[in-house]
Amino acid sequence: MTIDDCGLRSRVVMVGITLNGNACEAEEGATIISAAAANEVYIPSLCSHPDLPPFKDLPLAAQVFHGETCYANEPLSEDESANASNPQSSIVNRQSEGCGLCVVEVAGLPEPVRACQTPVTAGMSIQTESEALKELRRTNLMQILARHPHACLTCAQREGCSLEDCSTNVPKEERCCPKFHNCELRKVAEYVGVKEQTPRYRPAGLPVLNEEPLFARDFNLCIDCARCVRVCNQVRGVEALGIVHNAGRLIVGSVAPTLTDSGCRFCGACVEVCPTGCLTDKSTQTGDREHWLLPCVHTCPAGLDVPGYIRAVAAGDFKAAAALVWEKLPLANMLSHICFHLCEAECRRSEIDDPLAICALKRFALEAGDGAFLEDAVKPPETGKRVAVVGAGPAGLAAACFLRFKGHAVTVFEAAQSPGGMPALSIPKYRLPQAVLDKDLAVIRNLGVEIKTGCRLADGAAMADLLGKGHDAVLISVGLPSSKRIAVEGSHLERVFWGLEFLSGAKAGQTFDLGQQIVVVGGGNVAIDVAMTALRLSGGSVRLFCLESREEMPAHAHEIETAEAEGIEINSQWGPAAILDEQGRVSGVEFRRCLAVFDQQRNFAPTFDEQQRMTVAADTVILAVGQAPPQGIPGEQDGVFLAGDIVGGQLSAIHAIASGRAAAERIDRHLGGDGVVSLRPSDQASPKAWIGREEGFAPRARVPLPCAAPEQRRTDFREIERTYSAEQAMAEAKRCLQCDLRLMIAEPAAPPQRWLELNHSNVEQVPAVEGVFILTGPDKKPTVIKGMENIQAGLLERLESATEAGFFLWEEDRMYTKRESELIQQHLEQYGELPGGGDDELDDLF
Incomplete structure (x- = not known):
């Protein structure tokens, strides 16, 4: 479906085309490169990106900066104007068509065309892999590499290289950057091929800027693909970057000497789409990128969608913000008052000035969007299973909520005369007023959870005995009382x-x-x-x-x-x-x-x-x-589960709730469910990529949280922290960098790998030679990297042992032990773990 100018959905028109002699369909008007990708045909490119408009549609800026150095946009010379191949483009010079690697042949046209900007038409016949095209791509790549360090691309010892000590004594400024082992430019260059005539790189001595928050910029590594400019200006709408024509070439830079003065919102989209090491994160970690790009989410034991509810507050949609909090967080009102907000210490905004007031915004959202959760919650059918929960503290009540939302009947047994555990009994009123806790308890009861207070069970055995008294599972969560x-x-x-x-x-x-x-x-x-x-x-x-x-x-x-x-x-x-x-x-x-x-x-x-x-x-x-802890608590056994402070860990309400959720997952699986527990409000719309320009975004100070003065509050139990006003909350929420939007940017198409299905027919074609094989599952993430004297025998052994691997690669190498180590080192750098996720062999490797 497409959207017309009136905002109405119109029907997608599919047309027949031919790709490399094969008949297929493509969306009418789509570019050749996107049509090829939809039909699983790879066309190399460095300037094209699935989420970006074409290179040719990018307007020029008046000036750009590399630090304090200013480059003004200059008019074309007479020669450049005469040679301009695309007079309709905003950019007209020899680079106006982008990287030139996506050239394809179209039947009936005398010259190759750029697949990133040529639309498909009905009956079009396209060839993507002729020898002439391959040679043209290598020539165009040579022009790019002439202005980019590339010595490592052709080095015979590049695999597993640390890039620090060079055995061939290549000067450091001529070597590839630390991104080399996971570099898009490298992957494309290895697919296209580097010509022997490629001239040696001559260092240009351009600025390397490391002083600003979050990102580093090394203009020596820029290939002027303008991806960063397009995502900043045409996708995000921030317009902090630009591109100019100067001294016969295109130059990319910020629109002011610093990113802050340029109006940068530090969303990271430019870094995400950069195909080289020109734009990089200053602080990176191996392993799951989402964990270090969204520290607010992954530091939170409950895994709250922090960017989501903050974005909803910024937009004034307080009901949606409250629903997103409740999705992962039973006892949400209580937590908004007593949580120690570990997430704020990790907030990426703190690298600019102060972290977001994440907990205060959660509190505001819950008060302003009161009742939203129950209105929109989707309740599953009853399962007929019954669960007893012993202890009405944060862990027990959280588990009860999650299990109730899976359709199980839940009864909570509490020894005290009122539920809530230690927060209800011991946390002072200046932190947690009873009325706040009562809101959460009302939600829990309205969900159908039965809470029986004043029910003291004699000991752990009596607790476990509930399993035989009409309950299909028992959760003990009595805390440390x-x-x-x-x-x-x-x-x-x-x-x-x-x-x-x-x-x-x-x-x-x-x-x-x-x-x-x-x-x-x-x-x-x-x-x-x-x-x-x-x-x-x-x-x-x-x-x-x-x-x-x-x-x-x-x-x-x-x-x-x-x-x-x-x-x-x-x-x-x-x-x-x-x-x-x-x-x-x-x-x-x-x-x-x-x-x-x-x-x-x-x-x-x-x-x-x-x-x-x-x-x-x-x-x-x-x-x-x-x-x-109380004495005599039994360990987990069939049908009896533990959660909360009695199982150890950090003593806080948010950790107890996370423990309750984990227990609910185990109990649901025990009762025949899938173990996927969540309080499910109505679906939230995906966030928009466009965030717009906001002058003075980076220097915007944190909005102070209203608090009672120390000299006044120390005399009574009045609440210390108060709630933002709507105006204050929206102003604070608008400071968010919206780091999660970066993870929604699609990955560019990667050159195809020659994976073979792991079956007898394919393994029998592998020679019985020394070498290395790689096994993967359906996701093509390596699970085994193994060097052997006989790789065919090794593959047959894996095949006959009913391995879960579905695909394999192999390569011949007499120094197979060294090659195995090189490939494992590459895997570690990319994934932060050994193949298969284990670490038992790390000592052997090093």
């Missing part, structure tokens, strides 16, 4: 409290006579909450002491800063030696200097300087040094 106790002299004294019990009592309204000098022992988030709660209850001075250094403290930096803003004193690297008393009541604490908390194996093994001690006066001591 009590404080970890440490042996410290004086801990029995009056006015010595334990962290969790103190917080639970304070939240339940219990009164405490704390005096005016309170000492808190512990360095985690519970200890911070204890200190801030004690401050509010006493109005006195609160001093916190912990074993860890400031950098090692388990408490999140934001929580520590919040406490210090209220006047709480943080003393790091001190451990309690004894709690002192006077007539049976606390009078102080003796501390000793902690030299190290962990041993060399990172085991908890604090060491102290016994000679360095100090005594601190205290009326009350509160010990908040960890949490302890």
Whole structure:
């Protein structure tokens, strides 16, 4: 289907054409290169890209910059005007047709044409692989390589080369860039062929710009394909890049000396489409690109679509934003208030200035889009299966939600009189008002989850016994409900409290006579909450002491800063030696200097300087040094599952919810489901590629989050952080780089690999010689790379062992061990793992 000028869908017209003698169909008006790709015929190109308009349609800029060097657009000389082969193009000179590698022959036309700009017509007969075309492509490639480092392309030792130490002593500036082993230009050049007459590259000494955020630019590697300009200007609409005609050639650059001044939105689209190492990410990692390109998503234990809901907030579609949050996050309102937002520390915007206020935007979206989730949720049919969940904390309630959305009946058993677990019982109201948690509990109940409070089960055996009492599966998620106790002299004294019990009592309204000098022992988030709660209850001075250094403290930096803003004193690297008393009541604490908390194996093994001690006066001591699990919890067994803090890991609500989701997946598979659990709101439309130009985008500061003043909030339990207004939220959301859009850019067609189906007929054609074979599955990602004395015998052995591999490649090489290592090294650089995903052979390899 196509869209006409009125926005109406019109019918796609298919026409018959002939490609390399084979009759096929193509969309009328499509370019030859796209029609060939649709029919699985490869045509090489470096300027063409499936998501970009043709090279010839690109208008020239008035000027561009390579750093401080300005190149103005110059009129064509008389010779260039006379030789212009495409007078209708915006770009008219010898490069006006692009790279020239996509030339094809069309029957009835006297000269080859460019497949990237020539539309197909009914009955067209096209030849893509004649000897004349191959020679023409090699000649055109030679002109490109004359201005690009290429010594490594023809080096006999290029496979597996580190590109650092050159055995043939080629000067570094003439070698290929670090992208060489995964370079599109290299792949195309190896397919087309490099002519022996290709002149030696002469370094031009162009700028290499590394000072700006996120991206590096090396203009010595630019081949003027203008992909970056087209994606920036014609696909994204940002117009931060341009191209000019200067001194007889085309020059690509930014429209101002810096990317920031050029209006760049740092979306990364230009890097994504660059076929060389001219534009690169400054910070890259091996392995899954999505993980390091979308750190906000992959740092989030719940895997929230962070760019998606932030984009919806920016557009003013708060209902859609709320639905995207609920899709992966039960107890969403609670999390928007208490999550430690690890995602913000990894936000790529922080490399420009400050990270996005991801958690604050989530909170706004949920409040502004209230009720959207239930309205749009799609509920599956009932399965007839019943699940018992023991513990109504974040893990248990999350699992209950996900399982209910798979059609299973769920009953949650909670020992306390109200559900919510530790957040309900112990997290202070200044972080989590009860009304916020009540919203989430209402959603859960409305989904059909039954919650039974005041149901205390005697022990782990009683919990597991639920399996035989009308339930098809049992999930135990009872958390860590009590404080970890440490042996410290004086801990029995009056006015010595334990962290969790103190917080639970304070939240339940219990009164405490704390005096005016309170000492808190512990360095985690519970200890911070204890200190801030004690401050509010006493109005006195609160001093916190912990074993860890400031950098090692388990408490999140934001929580520590919040406490210090209220006047709480943080003393790091001190451990309690004894709690002192006077007539049976606390009078102080003796501390000793902690030299190290962990041993060399990172085991908890604090060491102290016994000679360095100090005594601190205290009326009350509160010990908040960890949490302890209940005794007698069984391990996972058939039909009995565990989730949450009792299985270990990081003690936070978001990690507990992620654990609950993982448990729900296991339970659903156990009950005969597919294990794909999700709260499914209505489908969201795919985001638009066009983001437009916004002046002053990069220097735009983070919108401050409204907060109660420290001197006011320290006297009561009013909520510290407040919610953005709609205007503030939209302004903050518009700072997002929208990194996810980059992953939606299609990959350009790669030269075909000569994969053979793994069967007896093909293996019997392989000679019994020394060499290397590569096995892959249907996705053509190598699973085995193996060098052998007899590659035919090795392939037959794999074939007869019922391997899952479906395709193979082979090459003869007497130095097969060395070649195997080279190919594995290439695989590691591309995928970040050994073939098949394992790492057992890494030591052998190196």
